[in-house]
Amino acid sequence: MFPKPRVKLYYKMMPTTLKFAIIHPMPTKSAPTTQKSLHELEEIAVELRKSVIEMLLEAGSGHSAGPLGMADVFAALYFNILNINPNNPTDPTRDRLVLSSGHICPILYAALAHAGFFPKSELKTLRKLGSRLQGHPHFGELPGIEATGGPLGQGLSQAIGMALASRLNNQKYEVYCLGSDGELQEGQTWEAAMFAGKNRIANLTWIIDRNNIQIEGYTEDVMPLEPLREKLEAFNWYVIDIDGHNLEEIIDACNMSKAIVERPTAIIAHTIPGKGVDFMEYKFEWHGKAPNDKEAKAALHELRTLKGRIESEHE
Numbered sequence: 001m002f003p004k005p006r007v008k009l010y011y012k013m014m015p016t017t018l019k020f021a022i023i024h025p026m027p028t029k030s031a032p033t034t035q036k037s038l039h040e041l042e043e044i045a046v047e048l049r050k051s052v053i054e055m056l057l058e059a060g061s062g063h064s065a066g067p068l069g070m071a072d073v074f075a076a077l078y079f080n081i082l083n084i085n086p087n088n089p090t091d092p093t094r095d096r097l098v099l100s101s102g103h104i105c106p107i108l109y110a111a112l113a114h115a116g117f118f119p120k121s122e123l124k125t126l127r128k129l130g131s132r133l134q135g136h137p138h139f140g141e142l143p144g145i146e147a148t149g150g151p152l153g154q155g156l157s158q159a160i161g162m163a164l165a166s167r168l169n170n171q172k173y174e175v176y177c178l179g180s181d182g183e184l185q186e187g188q189t190w191e192a193a194m195f196a197g198k199n200r201i202a203n204l205t206w207i208i209d210r211n212n213i214q215i216e217g218y219t220e221d222v223m224p225l226e227p228l229r230e231k232l233e234a235f236n237w238y239v240i241d242i243d244g245h246n247l248e249e250i251i252d253a254c255n256m257s258k259a260i261v262e263r264p265t266a267i268i269a270h271t272i273p274g275k276g277v278d279f280m281e282y283k284f285e286w287h288g289k290a291p292n293d294k295e296a297k298a299a300l301h302e303l304r305t306l307k308g309r310i311e312s313e314h315e
């Protein structure tokens, strides 16, 4: 599923006081409130994608590619990994999820609504005047939102603050920061990465949506990021590359992150932007665009029929 710890490499790279990754055989910290099976998670991911399309159509603006590409990660997090309780969203012991790439919030809102944090009917108020579901997440209004997002590159710093607070308060929760690859062009990201590595913030998991696009093109054309894995390792992070659409790999990587006790973990989730809707997949043009009526109808048909493999009772 994911590479075993590169003990020999660490041995060469690390100071003598920290020669190799210390790994617990099983996660020892928080446990999720609900754990859906892989099959259930697959179905949930499709439902989340459908909600995203419906929300964007209703709003008439917003981002399509990122939310669709991260639907599997969100399904795994909110329905298998996170220790959260929609009936007690401010429980001090809950896991925290900071969405740094705030523009993909339709998938965050969809996951929260499907998990029971607020009524699903509210999803259709996305980007409306007075709605709690604005174009970027706003802390303090909607249950389940842990941080305000929008200005790119700031989420990792916020997540580090939360993770440090847990250490100071002697609490055991996990903090997850979800960011994008294009966002790595923000300098603050690397300051935060350096800080977390130096301070061995082990209850921090940084999931990077490696979809290779950003609003104006392909990341490697705009500002090359590779070799990304080696860069993060050089900052003293434990790094796992995964297929961001393989639910088992997502869950295994997050459990591995919990088991690593002496350094922060970065999960590079290789995803397909627009995943699930053929005419959106791999196209950076859909980064910041919402579907029109015709496009939304085609997208929903594709999602309902799993690309024509099954008949839909909704057709």
Ligand SMILES: [Mg+2]
Pocket (backbone or CB within 6 Å): 180, 181, 182, 209, 210, 211, 212, 213, 214
């Ligand atoms: Mg991207």
